[in-house]
Amino acid sequence: MSLNAISTATAGLAATQAAINIVSQNVANAGTAGYVKRTVSTVATGTNNSGVAVGTITRSFDAAALNQLRLETSGAAYTSTKAGIATQLDALYGTPGSSTSLDGTLNTFTQSLQELAANPTSAAARTTVLGNASSLASLINSSAGTVQNLRTGIESQLGSDTSAASTLLANIATLNGKIQNNTDSTTLTALQDQRDQAINSLSSYMDVQTSDQRDGTVSVMTRSGVTLVDHGNAATLSFDGRGILDANSAYSTDPTQRTVGTITATLPGGGKIDLGAPGVLRSGSLAAGIELRDQTLPQAQRQLDDLAAGLASALSDKTVTGTSNGTQTSIDLTGIQPGNTLTFPVTVNGTVRNVILVASNDDATSVPASQTKDSTALVQTFKIPSSGSDYAGAINTALGNLGLSAKVAASGTGAALVIGPAAGSSDTVTSATANITPMSSVSDLTSGNPSLALFVDGTPNKLYTGSLDNGSQLTGFAQRITVNAALSGNTAALTQTSATDPSASGSRAQKLFAALTSTQQTFSSSSGxxxxxxxxxxxxxxxxxxxxSTQGAASANASAIDDTQQTALSTAQSRFSAGAGVNIDQEMSNLIALQTAYGANARVLTAARDMLNQLLQI
Known part of the structure; x- marks a missing residue:
């Protein structure tokens, strides 16, 4: 027998033994999380390729399936985070129509007004109105407080998730370094498993993509293009949380104006990138948290603020409508207070746009339209003249170069104005309305009859006028709305016939009821x-x-999207496992084939031994 045959059989035994060890390793780790099935390759050696040797040990998986798994993992974390908060918001407002829900509590209050209108001399009915009003205000307070508690919880969770993501980035970079400096294929596959598992975990926090490098390392980037890991270097993530948030807490690209935390990526070279900026992170729990904190929950706060403002304004304000001749409009602003508004549409080249002028004690300035009822309008403040007569000058200062002008009406007070096109302008003002709070203080319970400051701003009581002086009175009003304490000592004001007639009448209560149930108000599109x-x-x-109903629909929609995404994740996991997971039946089949090959090689060596023994006995 040729010595080449003995050498080939010996090499075959070694190669088969190595393959059997891989099968054994696969079977032993069939249930190990993150373990990817191994295979071993063989290479021909010797003269005329008559021998065999163990090649490299590699992991068997579908790269496209792995990328899809990471994409769906990120998406599932995003949708589940959003669905969880949407469900809590839906539960916050109660079951539509139930006595304890937001709309049910408001219904109870309006019904008590109607009952008071029918029985105006009843002290018990007046007390019931105030009690129901207090319950409504308390529910709005607590709902708005819960919204900010949810934001605060998200702020804290963002800090925890950022820390966890930063640790994973550091681990990936460390594993990159070990892989780059290791030549043992058995050790390499174990390190690659660990690295893939770290990247998979990272994908639940943010949307990431990877790029394989020639030296065996991978680069990790966000899908917006921010490189977080490059070879053995990783960005460090930090979050400057602001603790307890309130209705005024908001994100800004200007660090001096930002009052919530943001995620900062510090690159190895020292550069910094704001990952909390809009559009940088697009999926994962971090992106969902940022969206919920900065968009979804602030919009829920705005809805409650608008509801609180609507309650207060509907009962306390009066609407003054101007008179137009088709080109200009006359309107009387007597009694207008800071925060009260003058609104008129302006037609320019056939296009109509609202102009909103907000009364102020300060000099005229532009303000965000989102703070008004029309987020598409052109908004300016105008200073209420201290003399009470130069309204035209104050309005003209606010109008600036809009091609419009105001002048004092031919008759009436200095607050009676005519607003129309400036000289040489073709613009027109065809209508105008102003909302004016007719009472001077919260203790003034009769002069505005039928208007009444039943709901006021905070303690001590303050009129709600929507003032923008010293910040927006609207922002956070839902947390501060309360029942006018002056009414507790004078419930008879609820049914006083007029400012000069103290006799009880149901007309005031009926008008308050109508103001809430049948009078249309304009609410800002910023509420969504x-x-x-x-x-x-x-x-x-x-x-x-x-x-x-909107929050209920949003919750149902978020849950449906999350269910779909969880199904997609499950499908991606199954697809990846089909290629990368260990199939025990297949491994047992491989083991049988290897045992046969091992036996064949062993028989060659046994035959060689027997021949040598015979030769030695000659």
Missing amino acids: IGGVSAPYNATVIGFAQDIV
């Missing part, structure tokens, strides 16, 4: 009710019902 492109008209009670 009815869309975000135009103001929304509804009664106060209709707006409350819309808030409840």
